[in-house]
Amino acid sequence: MTKMLCGAACALVLLGTTTLASAAQPVPAPSGSAWMSGEGLRVDPELRLGTLPNGMRFVIRKGKTPPGQASLRLRIDTGSLNEAEDQRGLAHFLEHMVLNGTENVPEGDFVKRLERHGLRFGPDTNASTDFSQTVFKLDLPQTDKETLDEAFFLLREIAGRAKLDAAAIDRERGIVLSEERTRASPAFRQLTDELAWLFPGQLLPNRLPIGTTEVIRTAPPQRMIDFYRAWYRPERATLVVVGDIDPGEVERRIASQFGDWRGVGPAGTPADEGRPLTRASAASIYVDPSIAAMVRLAWVRPADTEPDSAARRVREFDEQIATAVLNRRLEKLAQGDGDPPFVSARMDVSEFENTAETSGLSAIARNGRWLSALRTLEQEQRRLVTYGVTADEIERETTGSRAALKASLAASATRSSPALAESVVAAIDGNNVATAPADRLALFESTVQGLTPQRVNAAIRRLFVGSGPLVYLTLPKPLPGGRPALLAAYEASRKVAVAAPVAQARVAWPYEKFGTPGAVVERREIADIGTTLVRFANGVRLTVRPSQTRKEEVLVNVRFGDGRLAMAPDRVSPEWALGPGLTFGGTTRLDADQINRSLTGKLVGANLGLDDERFVLSGGTRPEDLTTELQLLAAYMTDAAWRPLGWERLKSTAGSIHDRLESSPGGILQRDSGLLLRSGDRRWELPNRAAMRASSIADGRALLEPALRSGPVEVVMVGDISVERAIAEVAATFGALPPRAATRRSAGAMRFPAANAAPTILYHKGRDDQAVGFIAWPTTGYSAETRQLARTLTLLGSVFQLRLTDRLREAEGVSYSPGAGHAASSTWPTYGYLAAQIEAPPAKLDSFFAEAQEIAADLAAKPVDEDELNRARRPTLAAIERARDGNSFWLGALADVADKPLQLESIRTQQSDLKAVTPAQIQAAAKRFLTGPTAYRIKVVKGTPAPTGRSDGK
Structure with a gap:
């Protein structure tokens, strides 16, 4: 049994995955579940468990969230702990290889076949290896016969039919080494050291799943074949299928597809993990x-x-x-x-x-x-x-x-x-x-x-x-x-004596009245998306969309003020500490601890964030606690105490924030790219160490307080709630506040940086072999005039991603996770960019830039074929469909829908626009934006910046 206990909240993590039954009345397990049992516990009756004659186990459960979809997990009961010393890293390496060439699927075709059925590599098609298990994951966007046939066929290929071709293994070594480089952070090195300290002489500290670079580089194919045959066996496999399926039909599929699977050669013997040493206090x-x-x-x-x-x-x-x-x-x-x-x-x-x-x-x-x-x-x-x-x-x-x-x-x-x-x-x-x-x-x-x-x-x-x-x-x-x-x-x-803890007094919740409930002065329905728009007499707006897709979930965003538009583009941004600065400071009547104690038993929350046009107070709750959730958010808006606690807590970590970012090329790109891609607009700059240390809660207060006091307010609410209840609750809180302004700030201009013949060089402090290359082309933003063009650019970015992956991951084995995509601003409607990025050794970056330009030129020279377009489009559409089934999508999509007709039109046309994109349109967009000397490049390599470079005020 794997256990993690970190308090009552983490107790629910355990209970949520291994839920409990009555100890007083042991209940017999349902038929077929003998392999999953525990005294006084019964298997969830919704689960259909069984075992094939070859020893393979399965779990099937019908579910309709989201409707028409299913999730498959093939678990192999082995991981890095079962590796021999000369196999360290091969359990994980093998996870890659079984997806990269089998008896019936040529190398490189596994993911392409799934893309044709709407699965994206990463979010929908993935695998993981840890100490004790290897799990292959497919989240199917539909459960029609063709998609299920493909999914079960491919999982069966993983199970016993991997080719493990020597040339393919050699090509994959670079990808696994890239993954090792990506993970090789100071935090990972510290974890390795701590495990060795806690468990000396035991196996676990020496079997971290990523393995050793020596084994990854040099292990002969036979060593991997030996591991595959020893552990990828039906008696060590469990297939889990959950979704909108017929359990009986799925069981028949499992028997038909996997019934002939047999292990080859002798089975592996689980490793002896050892026992902890007996030690006294040590340091x-x-x-x-x-x-x-x-x-x-x-x-x-x-x-x-x-x-x-x-x-x-x-x-x-x-x-x-x-x-x-x-x-x-x-x-x-x-x-x-x-x-x-x-x-x-x-x-x-x-x-x-x-x-x-x-x-x-x-x-x-x-x-x-x-x-x-x-x-x-x-x-x-x-x-x-x-x-x-x-x-x-x-x-x-x-x-x-x-x-x-x-x-x-x-x-x-x-x-x-x-x-x-x-x-x-x-x-x-x-x-x-x-x-x-x-x-x-x-x-x-x-x-x-x-x-x-x-x-x-x-x-x-x-x-x-x-x-x-x-x-x-x-x-x-x-x-x-x-x-x-x-x-x-x-x-x-x-040796210091300790006294008994001081008893904590009970705290009453004082924020139940905010004035006379506001009157509704405007109400209109948007029937096709099930949304109601309300305006109260004080100017506060409510946008509410009831939904039963997630029972007991209500999400709330309170959007107010002007977000980044309220910040000066030439001054240090306080965004990095705004959230804890407000919420950890509590209110004038309750500090943060008292708020927590007064709300015991309530499932509520409060967080502060921002986007380009609004600050956002957000929370999630259940219908039973919606009244308290809105009272909590309204209390922060009307009665923030501005205690320095949260700001000072975060400020005290200023050094470690920068140390962590500087320790890897990805961290440096994360730190500096927002500023660089907006031509030095400091609203996207992370303050340096000195600026962080010099900051105070007064900086956050000066920015936020005017917006909290009188700025525009829109409450967006989605989930398991009725329209009438939502109106009543908002009327009693935000609708009861003094009148709010409804003005909007002008966005001004936003400039993409000028093209650079030589890349901008940034420096990190990690390993010499770690580097990142980034290239971006200016495009356009999102407006009524450019809507269809922006959709086309979205798919152009997806096609670019496919080609980058085919070249740099599959064909050349350079990088674990090359990426590409398009970003378009609706706040600055002429600002957008299409970007590509790679993690690779420094010597590979120049060839990455050259290959990215070659891909761009080829996309401009001729149209993509229908298969490539569909491999980009179908996963995008499936992801949208899955997102629209949940509340989070609507919480974001409905922001400002009352004031921006484009927002509503975007919701209505999102899928149809993408379906309408043609190969010719993609080619035209590539020709317009990806040709000519417009690209901006960034290299992040190991080194020390020159004195004239970015200073972190050490």
Whole structure:
């Protein structure tokens, strides 16, 4: 069983994937589910489980969210832990190869065949390898016979028919090495070091799935063939099918397609993962200039291999409550007045396969104050062990858990097929039982009936046993005195007496009245998209779209002010800290912790973001809590306290933010591309270190307060809610506010940079072999006049992506994930660009630029063929169809629909416009925008910028 406990919220992660049944009344498992069982638990009756005569297992579940679609997962019960020393990385390499040439599918055709059925490589067609499993994933945009035939055929090709051709393996080596380069971040190196510290002498630290570059470069094909034959066998395979299908017909398909699969040669023997060493307290330090100061206390013990059962889950729930209480205390300290020692801190309990179980407390130190963070962690852990938890704390955590479990049950009928498929795979990987939401709630209720502080305190004692604590510290510079100094600091803290925790008073929610509910002065229906537009007397607008596609989900955006248009293009942008600056500061009547305590049991949220034209307060809730959700958002709009806590917390990480970005070429491109592609418009600039350190909450307040006080307001609401309820709730909150202005700022001009004959060079501090190339051509934005052209450019970008992948990934094996696409602005209707990007060794960048120009020239010289256009268009249309089934799409699409006729027209014509694009139109667009000396290029390579280059104010 795989376990991760980080509090009551994470308890629900476990319960959500391996849901619970009543411990009092064990229920027999349904027929065919004997391979998934646990005492006191029953398999979800919606699942159809079975085993073929060859040992292959399957799980089938009917679901209609989204309608007409299905998710398939082929799980192979092996991963990197089963590699021999000379096979390190081959489990992952093999994942690539089985998609790259089989008995009946030539090399390079696997993904193309799926694209013709509307699947995109990455989002819909993917695979993953971890320590214990390899999973192949297909999310089908339709479940017609032809698509299902293709999907089952291709999965059967993976299962036992891979060719593993030597030449194809050699071509793929560069792609896997590119993936290794992409992942080789300081965070990955630190994780590798920490695992080695926690589990010395065990297999796990030496079997990270990416493997070693030596094996990737040199492993002979036979070594991969040996791994494939040993582990890709029917008795180690499970096929999960969830979606709008006939379960009986799918079972017959599985039997027909996979029934003849037989293993070749001897089966593999699972590796001995080893056991944790018995150790007393010890310390270790990891030094990296790109890593923030972080301290961790860990207790390591053997993995709990007891089978899944109701009794085990009850014990784990007690531990989860204890963990949640401690995390709540740590968060309160992080939000405290004065100068908290850490930016964030939390406890987690994790099980690493069959290697070990750990309990750990970790904190990101504020301004490098690791010693204060260490003392606080140690003393809070000891306070918990010494004095335990209170009944009030237990009540708070169980109240929140109950609310989430009830919402999960109410929403279960519309849970998406991909999410259900992933949850079943997770249950199988953890040797857990996948059960129904109703059973999950039943066991919860029976568990909490007898939950006492004494029982939770007993769970606390179980959490802090084993070797340790093992003290682990990351620092950007070496620590004087080294490990002995770190261990001495820990021992000194242990000598400090701790007092019992101070009881927290209950907090009432004070934001229930905002004035006289507003009167509706305008209302109109847009029947074809099921949307109602409302304007209140104070100028506030409401756009509401009821939907039953996701039960128990209501999403809300409160759009106000002018977003980036309110910022000066020649001044440092405060966007980087705006969100936490507002929400972590709480309101004048409640600080952030008091808001959380007053809303215990409510499923609400508040976040602040922005786009080009509006600031956006957003939240998600269930119908039961919609009143409180709107009150919370209105409280932030009308009564923000501007406490500096959130801003200062983020500001204290300024150094680590830049260190992380500078550690990789992708980070540097992320940091600088927005500014460069807009000719130095500083609204897209991330402030340097000095500017971050010099900033304050006053910067955010000066920008936001006028918009919060009097700017235009539009409430967009989508989900499981009626129009009348939405109107009443908004009338009582935002409709009750003083009159709001309805003015809009002019966008001014936006310029794409001038073409550069030689690329702009940016420098990162990562590995020498890491580099990124980026090329972009100016196009146009999105307006009523350019709508169809913008759609054409979207498909041109998709075709460019296909060609880039064919050349640089499939044919040349240069890059793991070359990318291309088109971006068009509706705020600046003449601004847009088509861009292509690649991660590759530095020596390959010039050839990338040349090949990108060749692709551009070829697209301009002759029209694409229908097959290539369909491989670009069908996945795009399928993605749109899938998105339109959910609430998130409509939340964004309906923004400003009352004021912008183009927005409504865009919704109506999005699919038809794309269907109407012809090869000739794509060629014409390529000829217009991708020829001539207009391209702007960026290289990101290892090095140090010249003094005249971008300064980060170190």
